[in-house]
Amino acid sequence: MTAAAKSGHPGGSLSAADILAALYFRVLRVDPSRPGWPERDRFVLSKGHAAPALYAALAERGYFPVEELKTLRRIHSRLQGHPDMRKTPGVEASTGSLGQGLSMAGGMALAGRLDGCDWRVYALLGDGECEEGQVWEAAMAAAHYRLDNLTAFLDNNGLQIDGPIEQVMSPNPLNDKWRAFGWHVIEIDGHDFGQILGAVDEAKKTKGRPTMIVARTIKGKGCSFMENEAEWHGKAPSPEQAEQALRDLEKGGAAR
Amino acid sequence: MKYLVRLQEGAKKVATRDAYGEALAELGRENPDVVALDADLSKSTKTAVFGKAFPARFFNMGIAEANMMATAAGLAAAGKVPFASTFAVFATGRAFDQVRNSICYPHLNVKIAASHAGITVGEDGGSHQSVEDIALMRVLPNMTVIVPADAGETRAAVRAAAALDGPVYLRLGRAGGPIIFGPDYSFRVGEAVVLREGRDVSLFACGVMVAEALKAADQLAGEGLEAEVVNVSSLKPFDWRTVAESVVRTGAAVSAEEHSIIGGLGGAVAECLAERHPVPLVRVGLRDTFGESGTPDELMKAYGLTAADIVRAAKEAIQRRRV
Numbered sequence: 001m002t003a004a005a006k007s008g009h010p011g012g013s014l015s016a017a018d019i020l021a022a023l024y025f026r027v028l029r030v031d032p033s034r035p036g037w038p039e040r041d042r043f044v045l046s047k048g049h050a051a052p053a054l055y056a057a058l059a060e061r062g063y064f065p066v067e068e069l070k071t072l073r074r075i076h077s078r079l080q081g082h083p084d085m086r087k088t089p090g091v092e093a094s095t096g097s098l099g100q101g102l103s104m105a106g107g108m109a110l111a112g113r114l115d116g117c118d119w120r121v122y123a124l125l126g127d128g129e130c131e132e133g134q135v136w137e138a139a140m141a142a143a144h145y146r147l148d149n150l151t152a153f154l155d156n157n158g159l160q161i162d163g164p165i166e167q168v169m170s171p172n173p174l175n176d177k178w179r180a181f182g183w184h185v186i187e188i189d190g191h192d193f194g195q196i197l198g199a200v201d202e203a204k205k206t207k208g209r210p211t212m213i214v215a216r217t218i219k220g221k222g223c224s225f226m227e228n229e230a231e232w233h234g235k236a237p238s239p240e241q242a243e244q245a246l247r248d249l250e251k252g253g254a255a256r
Numbered sequence: 257m258k259y260l261v262r263l264q265e266g267a268k269k270v271a272t273r274d275a276y277g278e279a280l281a282e283l284g285r286e287n288p289d290v291v292a293l294d295a296d297l298s299k300s301t302k303t304a305v306f307g308k309a310f311p312a313r314f315f316n317m318g319i320a321e322a323n324m325m326a327t328a329a330g331l332a333a334a335g336k337v338p339f340a341s342t343f344a345v346f347a348t349g350r351a352f353d354q355v356r357n358s359i360c361y362p363h364l365n366v367k368i369a370a371s372h373a374g375i376t377v378g379e380d381g382g383s384h385q386s387v388e389d390i391a392l393m394r395v396l397p398n399m400t401v402i403v404p405a406d407a408g409e410t411r412a413a414v415r416a417a418a419a420l421d422g423p424v425y426l427r428l429g430r431a432g433g434p435i436i437f438g439p440d441y442s443f444r445v446g447e448a449v450v451l452r453e454g455r456d457v458s459l460f461a462c463g464v465m466v467a468e469a470l471k472a473a474d475q476l477a478g479e480g481l482e483a484e485v486v487n488v489s490s491l492k493p494f495d496w497r498t499v500a501e502s503v504v505r506t507g508a509a510v511s512a513e514e515h516s517i518i519g520g521l522g523g524a525v526a527e528c529l530a531e532r533h534p535v536p537l538v539r540v541g542l543r544d545t546f547g548e549s550g551t552p553d554e555l556m557k558a559y560g561l562t563a564a565d566i567v568r569a570a571k572e573a574i575q576r577r578r579v
């Protein structure tokens with residue numbers, strides 16, 4: 001997709017792809033034929049630059065045709081460079097300015113609880129994104145209001161744009177911070193479906209506080225030349241590289 | 257629209273923030289979807305009135321304005337009608353990106369009711385006196401911007417904001433101001449209202465400056481000059497037609513606002529006149545400066561925001577038309 005668009009964010013899309021696949025195919029109570037169904041679960045992609053992975057999940061799940069993925073980032077496309085809730089069916093929040101999605105998810109969770117509904121809210125944050133102060137405002141508020149209908153994932157790939165998070169501006173120790181902010185924290189391998197689904201079950205059973213699933217991930221996962229390379233954060237592969245990437249991903253899929 | 261009034265001497269003074277607090281609580285009784293958020297200033301912004309009446313629908317988000325705005329966006333996305341309040345300086349400055357990206361860009365139904373706008377904040381000084389909020393909110397696509405002139409118009413604006421689907425910025429003041437409108441006044445978003453007719457100069461005002469403009473018109477009448485006073489409470493959508501039609505009649509204009517002369521009402525009037533019907537314009541407002549500590553009255557004098565300043569500006573505009 002990013003190769004066709006000649007721009008975009010492959011690295012952070014690939015690190016989150018397994019979590020998104022698990023969410024859209026095993027976890028979220030959604031109905032692609034009714035994107036506005038009031039009783040649906042909500043998912044907020046706070047790290048909005050991973051839009052390609054979200055769009056792929058939405059298309060595969062049936063929100064819109066898979067062929068439409070090629071229109072990513074093109075003029076008049078429903079698939080904007082960053083998620084746009086007004087343009088794309090299935091997108092629950094407009095994101096892209098990092099640090100805001102967890103607040104929006106918290107607002108949705110408050111609304112759901114006010115109405116006595118049982119739908120749940122999920123969010124996905126980046127580890128670099130946790131350098132934004134607003135993330136911690138939202139963390140504080142979600143714990144304060146005991147939002148146990150809110151579950152967040154942290155895509156802990158260790159990289160941001162300018163390099164490793166440890167070098168640029170360390171938000172670590174992330175697990176301790178979320179715990180200290182009053183969240184139930186679960187650590188998992190973000191590329192292991194069993195662990196992802198197990199953590200979601202645990203989150204559903206956790207009462208009185210929100211859950212943060214810190215998922216250890218590999219930026220550029222599944223693509224030999226992108227894995228753990230910060231430079232692949234916001235750069236599209238060439239057509240040849242894209243083919244190589246798809247071959248890598250297919251091999252990985254077969255091995256699993 | 258026309259609603260002719262004269263300011264009553266010794267009229268009762270009510271702050272627009274107080275009217276907001278009552279109107280919001282009233283709205284809460286009628287509409288169970290209305291919720292309120294505040295950032296540890298609920299006693300000042302008066303959302304505490306709502307909070308007392310509907311504790312389950314009131315969320316104090318603490319001293320975290322950015323999170324408050326994006327939380328309001330989430331509540332709106334899930335069908336609530338959130339009113340988010342704090343001081344104007346923080347609502348628009350501290351949380352600008354949240355208002356832009358989480359509220360306006362997705363056109364979410366969030367009402368930002370910001371109190372303590374302008375220099376009538378008084379003693380707290382320049383750090384707390386917002387002189388740029390209208391400009392910041394007016395430039396955002398999808399945003400509606402309303403600056404009510406008195407308590408009655410505030411109550412009407414709160415209702416109108418709730419009835420409208422989309423983001424609204426309501427600018428409220430700390431200090432009391434005279435009652436201008438009677439109960440028969442009907443406020444409509446996007447309509448400027450002629451409060452007094454005249455053929456020599458148009459005085460366009462918003463907020464606390466509407467009362468000053470009415471006083472200025474009285475003083476000008478004493479000198480044989482007939483000023484038309486127009487209440488431009490809707491900064492956006494802006495009533496280009498009423499404003500242009502007024503200057504077609506008068507040929508000279510003054511804008512008066514408790515805000516920087518850049519980007520606010522003065523800016524909007526200048527844009528309108530330049531494109532539709534150029535006439536001399538003199539802008540009354542803060543002249544590209546921050547405020548400072550003092551009593552509201554002292555500050556309004558010090559920064560040139562009184563009826564006398566509007567009179568002077570009107571004469572200058574008329575003078576420039578003649579040459």
Ligand SMILES: Cc1ncc(C[n+]2csc(CCOP(=O)(O)OP(=O)(O)O)c2C)c(N)n1
Nearest residue numbers: 012049096097098126127128129159160161
């Ligand atoms: C407020 C804000 N500042 C800067 C950016 C530019 N930006 C886009 S992605 C990114 C790095 C994000 O790192 P991380 O959250 O770790 O994401 P991931 O590694 O999962 O891609 C930055 C700085 C932005 N989108 N929003």
Ligand SMILES: [Mg+2]
Nearest residue numbers: 127128159160
């Ligand atoms: Mg990262």
